[in-house]
Amino acid sequence: QLQLQESGPGLVKPSETLSLTCTVSGGSISSSSYYWGWIRQPPGKGLQWIGSMYYTGTTYYNPSLKSRVTISVDASKSQFSLKLSSVTAADTAVYYCARDPANGHGNNYFDLWGRGALVTVSS
Amino acid sequence: SYELTQPPSVSVSPGQTASITCSGDKLGDKYVCWYQQKPGQSPMLVIYQDTRRPSGIPERFSGSNSGKTATLTISGTQAMDEADYYCQAWDSSTWVFGGGTKLTVL
Numbered sequence: 423q424l425q426l427q428e429s430g431p432g433l434v435k436p437s438e439t440l441s442l443t444c445t446v447s448g449g450s451i452s453s454s455s456y457y458w459g460w461i462r463q464p465p466g467k468g469l470q471w472i473g474s475m476y477y478t479g480t481t482y483y484n485p486s487l488k489s490r491v492t493i494s495v496d497a498s499k500s501q502f503s504l505k506l507s508s509v510t511a512a513d514t515a516v517y518y519c520a521r522d523p524a525n526g527h528g529n530n531y532f533d534l535w536g537r538g539a540l541v542t543v544s545s
Numbered sequence: 546s547y548e549l550t551q552p553p554s555v556s557v558s559p560g561q562t563a564s565i566t567c568s569g570d571k572l573g574d575k576y577v578c579w580y581q582q583k584p585g586q587s588p589m590l591v592i593y594q595d596t597r598r599p600s601g602i603p604e605r606f607s608g609s610n611s612g613k614t615a616t617l618t619i620s621g622t623q624a625m626d627e628a629d630y631y632c633q634a635w636d637s638s639t640w641v642f643g644g645g646t647k648l649t650v651l
Contacts, residue, residue, distance in 0.1 A: 531578035
């Protein structure tokens with residue numbers, strides 16, 4: 423059964439780059455037509471989509487974060503990664519990775535989620 | 546950018562029907578999904594493609610979408626349904642979440 427697991431530093435200093443990895447186990451990240459996405463949730467607040475990547479490598483980013491976000495894939499390791507630069511305290515959140523089955527025609531949703539990783543931005 | 550609006554909170558008595566709305570411009574022309582999130586847990590998909598339930602989701606969860614409003618309906622609400630609920634749609638290559646609704650089962 424496919425599982426997603428986020429990993430990375432739990433504490434990042436202001437102005438530095440947040441880096442997280444999502445490991446996909448139980449299946450291949452590149453053999454099927456899925457989107458792989460990152461979503462975050464500040465403490466006590468709602469969900470915010472950060473960005474998604476199609477299995478071909480095409481990326482899509484939230485316009486409000488686009489200048490600071492990079493999503494990439496390492497298919498050999500069944501991993502995809504998130505980098506968020508120039509972080510501030512406002513970037514403190516639980517970061518989730520998730521899978522979108524890419525059914526097409528705007529029918530986009532996340533059907534499988536990781537457990538989430540709390541990242542705190544503080545000096 | 547596209548926006549989805551949800552009421553911050555909804556209350557329902559056990560056994561009654563809860564309705565949570567999600568509104569957006571021409572939302573009926575888009576596909577909407579809904580997630581349930583309980584404290585300390587990851588979101589879980591409960592409705593996709595406006596009306597479809599993933600495997601394992603109880604039949605008491607249903608969805609509709611028309612005009613400017615999508616609605617998640619929980620029939621015969623149980624205490625275990627108390628959670629935050631988020632709607633989500635896709636617009637111009639972006640995934641958009643509503644602000645979330647806290648469902649309280651009184």
